[in-house]
Amino acid sequence: MNSLDTRVVDLVESGEYAEQAARLLMEAFKALDKDAWPDLPSAREEVAECRSEGFLCLGLVNIDAQECPGELLGWAGLRPMYDKTWELHPMVMAPRWQAQGLGRKLLAAIEEAGRQRGLLGIVLGTDDETGSTSLSQQPLNGQNLAAEICNIKNLRNHPFEFYQRCGYSIIGVIPDANGPCKPDIWMWKSLAGSNGI
Numbered sequence: 001m002n003s004l005d006t007r008v009v010d011l012v013e014s015g016e017y018a019e020q021a022a023r024l025l026m027e028a029f030k031a032l033d034k035d036a037w038p039d040l041p042s043a044r045e046e047v048a049e050c051r052s053e054g055f056l057c058l059g060l061v062n063i064d065a066q067e068c069p070g071e072l073l074g075w076a077g078l079r080p081m082y083d084k085t086w087e088l089h090p091m092v093m094a095p096r097w098q099a100q101g102l103g104r105k106l107l108a109a110i111e112e113a114g115r116q117r118g119l120l121g122i123v124l125g126t127d128d129e130t131g132s133t134s135l136s137q138q139p140l141n142g143q144n145l146a147a148e149i150c151n152i153k154n155l156r157n158h159p160f161e162f163y164q165r166c167g168y169s170i171i172g173v174i175p176d177a178n179g180p181c182k183p184d185i186w187m188w189k190s191l192a193g194s195n196g197i
């Protein structure tokens with residue numbers, strides 16, 4: 001757990017961190033060998049969309065005087081999908097700040113913002129395009145889908161487990177979403193109750 005002093009900032013209200021958010025998005029997904037946002041213009045476009053009026057978009061900023069104060073450590077967005085259940089997109093921490101408990105902190109902050117907005121749940125899709133879970137190891141069909149979801153294994157640090165640790169459940173899979181044996185894993189969390197779990 002990282003004890004760094006951080007502050008949650010509203011990225012819809014303030015454009016101050018928009019450029020950092022675009023660079024962070026591009027770099028974090030490049031580090032995963034994903035070409036979702038291969039260059040700054042595409043990343044800037046994504047940030048602009050996530051900052052749309054009516055969306056929720058929060059950043060976690062370092063306010064520790066000792067180490068790069070003002071640095072954006074990660075950011076997350078929530079956008080309307082259903083009336084009371086919105087989609088989390090994206091959720092990203094800068095590579096050097098991953099695995100220190102800060103993603104969990106940021107996710108908790110955007111969940112609380114969702115609660116304040118009157119949401120009852122959050123849904124998200126997390127792709128497996130790189131053979132990182134057992135779900136991508138064989139073709140999925142109506143016969144094996146439910147069993148494969150129940151027995152899912154994390155083969156290479158796939159983030160579905162991060163979400164599970166934060167109280168999300170797998171609610172379904174879109175087989176071949178991104179090509180043969182490249183499924184998208186759908187997850188959901190209720191925002192009811194104090195911790196939502």
Ligand SMILES: CC(C)(COP(=O)(O)OP(=O)(O)OC[C@H]1O[C@@H](n2cnc3c(N)ncnc32)[C@H](O)[C@@H]1OP(=O)(O)O)[C@@H](O)C(=O)NCCC(=O)NCCS
Nearest residue numbers: 092093098099100101102103104126157158159161162165
């Ligand atoms: C996924 C991501 C947001 C997680 O944030 P993070 O700050 O690294 O995660 P945390 O340190 O807060 O981890 C919280 C818990 O989840 C676990 N966890 C985090 N990432 C994990 C992974 N890839 N695989 C398995 N477990 C993971 C941690 O071990 C920790 O477990 P604990 O309950 O024992 O404390 C971050 O790693 C990231 O930005 N990755 C690149 C972009 C990405 O994949 N985004 C998600 C796309 S759907």
